[in-house]
Amino acid sequence: MPRTIVKARNLRKEFEISQTFMQKLQRKPKLKVRAVDGINLDIYEKKSMGLVGESGCGKTTVGKLVMKLLDATSGELYVKGQNVMALDDKRMLKAYRRMAQMIYQDPFSSLDPRFKVFDILEEPLLIHDIGGSLDERRAMIEKALEDVRLTPPEEFIDRYPHMLSGGQRQRVAIARCLILNPDFIVADEPVSMLDVSVRAELLNLMKDIIDIQDLTYLYITHDISTTRFFTDYIGVMYLGEIVEQGPVGQVLDNPLHPYTQALLTAVPEPEPDRLDRIKEIPIKGEIPSGTNVPDGCRFHPRCPYAKDICKKKTPAENEPAEKGHKANCHFAGEIEFKMKVAKLSDDGKIEKVEELEVEDIIGD
Amino acid sequence: MSEKTILEVKDLSTHYFTSKGVVQALDDANFTLSGGQSLGVAGESGCGKSTMAFSLLRMVQPPGRIVKGSINIGGMDVTKLDEKEARRKLRWQKVSMVFQGAMDIMTPVYTVGYQMMEPLKYHKDITGSKAEEVCMRYLDMVDLDPELFYRYPHELSGGQKQRIIIATALLLEPDVVILDEPTTALDVVVEARIMNDLKRLKKELDNAMIFITHDLSILAEISDDLAVMYAGWIVEIGPATKIYKDPKHPYTQKLIAAIPRLHKDIDRLEYIPGAPPELTNPPKGCRFHPRCEQAFDKCTQVEPKVHDVEGVKIKCHLYEED
Ligand SMILES: Nc1ncnc2c1ncn2[C@@H]1O[C@H](COP(=O)(O)OP(=O)(O)OP(=O)(O)O)[C@@H](O)[C@H]1O
Ligand SMILES: Nc1ncnc2c1ncn2[C@@H]1O[C@H](COP(=O)(O)OP(=O)(O)OP(=O)(O)O)[C@@H](O)[C@H]1O
Ligand code: SF4
Ligand code: SF4
Ligand SMILES: [Mg+2]
Ligand SMILES: [Mg+2]
Numbered sequence: 001m002p003r004t005i006v007k008a009r010n011l012r013k014e015f016e017i018s019q020t021f022m023q024k025l026q027r028k029p030k031l032k033v034r035a036v037d038g039i040n041l042d043i044y045e046k047k048s049m050g051l052v053g054e055s056g057c058g059k060t061t062v063g064k065l066v067m068k069l070l071d072a073t074s075g076e077l078y079v080k081g082q083n084v085m086a087l088d089d090k091r092m093l094k095a096y097r098r099m100a101q102m103i104y105q106d107p108f109s110s111l112d113p114r115f116k117v118f119d120i121l122e123e124p125l126l127i128h129d130i131g132g133s134l135d136e137r138r139a140m141i142e143k144a145l146e147d148v149r150l151t152p153p154e155e156f157i158d159r160y161p162h163m164l165s166g167g168q169r170q171r172v173a174i175a176r177c178l179i180l181n182p183d184f185i186v187a188d189e190p191v192s193m194l195d196v197s198v199r200a201e202l203l204n205l206m207k208d209i210i211d212i213q214d215l216t217y218l219y220i221t222h223d224i225s226t227t228r229f230f231t232d233y234i235g236v237m238y239l240g241e242i243v244e245q246g247p248v249g250q251v252l253d254n255p256l257h258p259y260t261q262a263l264l265t266a267v268p269e270p271e272p273d274r275l276d277r278i279k280e281i282p283i284k285g286e287i288p289s290g291t292n293v294p295d296g297c298r299f300h301p302r303c304p305y306a307k308d309i310c311k312k313k314t315p316a317e318n319e320p321a322e323k324g325h326k327a328n329c330h331f332a333g334e335i336e337f338k339m340k341v342a343k344l345s346d347d348g349k350i351e352k353v354e355e356l357e358v359e360d361i362i363g364d
Numbered sequence: 365m366s367e368k369t370i371l372e373v374k375d376l377s378t379h380y381f382t383s384k385g386v387v388q389a390l391d392d393a394n395f396t397l398s399g400g401q402s403l404g405v406a407g408e409s410g411c412g413k414s415t416m417a418f419s420l421l422r423m424v425q426p427p428g429r430i431v432k433g434s435i436n437i438g439g440m441d442v443t444k445l446d447e448k449e450a451r452r453k454l455r456w457q458k459v460s461m462v463f464q465g466a467m468d469i470m471t472p473v474y475t476v477g478y479q480m481m482e483p484l485k486y487h488k489d490i491t492g493s494k495a496e497e498v499c500m501r502y503l504d505m506v507d508l509d510p511e512l513f514y515r516y517p518h519e520l521s522g523g524q525k526q527r528i529i530i531a532t533a534l535l536l537e538p539d540v541v542i543l544d545e546p547t548t549a550l551d552v553v554v555e556a557r558i559m560n561d562l563k564r565l566k567k568e569l570d571n572a573m574i575f576i577t578h579d580l581s582i583l584a585e586i587s588d589d590l591a592v593m594y595a596g597w598i599v600e601i602g603p604a605t606k607i608y609k610d611p612k613h614p615y616t617q618k619l620i621a622a623i624p625r626l627h628k629d630i631d632r633l634e635y636i637p638g639a640p641p642e643l644t645n646p647p648k649g650c651r652f653h654p655r656c657e658q659a660f661d662k663c664t665q666v667e668p669k670v671h672d673v674e675g676v677k678i679k680c681h682l683y684e685e686d
Contacts, residue, residue, distance in 0.1 A: 001659065004377040054551040165639050194410040196578060201635035222551065225581075225624040229633060252626055266556035268581040270623050275402075278560040283553060286521055308460040348568030 005216045006066055011075035012036055013061050017291065033290040035061040037240030043216060050219045050227035050248065053237035054287065058218045063186040066218065067102050101177040105189035110173055112159040117172055118157045124180050145207060146174040168277055169197035174206065183364050185217040192223060203230055208338035224267055228252055236260045237299050240290060246325030254337065256327035259301050272333050279342040305335055370572055372398040376433035380418045385644035389415040391596045397540065402566060404587030405606060406580050408640055409544045411593040412426065412463055413576045421459055422450040437539065456483045459531040464544040467525040470517040477513040482531050487536055502531040506561055506638045523554035534569065539662040542574045559585050580623055584608055592616045595640055595651040602676030612678045614658045659681060
């Protein structure tokens, strides 16, 4: 059994929403968003975990909690055995920040435009007192640039961010995070602002680095297709909860939770010949607000399989299939993953509905 | 699907005349569309997708202008219209467009209904309860509660706003509807539902559709024909099924191979090294040659012609017949 690097139990983060003057005057109760609402999460040493889900489901908040950029409201959080909730000593926090690093989504705003690449990479070294002399630091910076394939390093070292393409900027951001030799990395949508061809190149690069340096990482994305290639495990979030998690292949090919099933049905696949067919997306209505999380199973107002019990009782983690593949659903394991596809007539009416198994969907 | 050609684009070129030089954003675009047919347009950021769309509407922003070619819609050459004619005869009625990022710029102070009724009033002189009735019918058509007519944009979700914008683009029953990245900012569940609606409407209304996005997976859902653009050129165009199954142009081959797949285990993703060129100074010869693995001498010197291979048109020297 691999060692657990990140362990969260019943972890919560609430945000208070600022009130308007009228709301204060009327003494309305303050609204709270349950951004992360009692999650359990294990990330194993030298393994990667993907966190997926729709906008606002709480992915970034989980990342920031783990990085200690936000303080949790309640729960337990251990990273490498350290109780992160209790980290308040400045020195310990600094050591923690060296061990755990974050890469952000936006390569355009995460680098200070006034600094050259050299300064951007030197800053963390200075903060953490690494590299005794300028020459030593320069050598480390050149090595970091080589690691992210910005070669030859001399060509990039004196450039300002505006003199780099989006993909090159994100490489600098990755270099900045690797230069401290962290054990654990949180990458929050690291490639989603980049073009498809550049995206693939960066994902390959990150995967190589991670494999070579034996890093543990949390990869946050709304692009589920990239997790199969890039991670070992994934967690699917809905409205502040991780509703399903497990080994990536199992979750994607044999999703247990109705929300995961709907999400996967919705992901487009680059298969032509589908112009006459529409996929039925097995989910109702729209995502409720985080200030108003439904009782019982939080997915019940939108779930096509909801029964009475779902409205009353919050489902616990179920592990009906393979070990380590868990879903928070009363009927996990009983609901089979099938895709319903409807055929359209020439004037756009639904003619016939057929059910497809995963094997049919995968094609060749 | 009616077979009648309703849009014919010939040798269309649009450039931006900036202080840093001439941006050759679109060069020699050629294609036709018939009723009920959809054309998907793919390509990386900055390759000229939106420029092509704006050209069809005669709405290229200064310092840009159409420098060459013709756009024929129902016997009318769009490139010859002046601004007044374009507004009266072309936009909304013949060609309408869902603009990239439109859902973020809906005017917050007016109701949905007010914003939808504008084109009806201006172009068809339809107002009052008649206009309301038409708008509600179209709201229903895009699967929305017609009551949303009375609401304000800030009360709506992103997906609802995008559907309203699509409904508005359909209101005047244009021959061609252009959708520029209509689902890019949306979550997959909402995106999938809107794609379902569009597929249905495409058959029901039988107008031609141009669907622009950098996402080839989405395009596969909706395109009869596919056009792949690179650095201002259409490098491959033809039936979507053929191109997805057997891409011919080296750029298209890489682009399709780079798509990560949900149900397939792979060790490495394909990618294209380097970055697209600056369009003020595109590479000589084939604009793709600095990134092309199959490039040979001629590619660095001579601009490739368009070659027809079994109904697919490819702008690449590899397909030259000798
Ligand atoms: N500082 C804050 N104050 C108030 N609410 C917040 C704050 N940060 C996040 N939230 C709310 O918490 C919820 C989760 O947000 P979070 O940014 O974690 O989502 P996400 O899954 O990362 O979304 P996205 O995919 O859009 O990045 C959302 O409802 C968001 O509006
Ligand atoms: N108003 C303008 N002035 C100068 N150059 C412009 C202008 N609008 C676009 N361009 C340039 O024209 C080229 C094509 O831009 P266009 O917006 O058509 O690309 P696109 O394919 O729609 O990109 P995206 O996927 O990012 O929307 C780019 O090089 C762009 O920088
Ligand atoms: S617990 Fe009930 S409502 Fe929730 S996902 Fe399972 S079946 Fe649906
Ligand atoms: S013309 Fe030459 S460089 Fe251009 S795509 Fe074809 S082979 Fe590659
Ligand atoms: Mg986020
Ligand atoms: Mg565009």
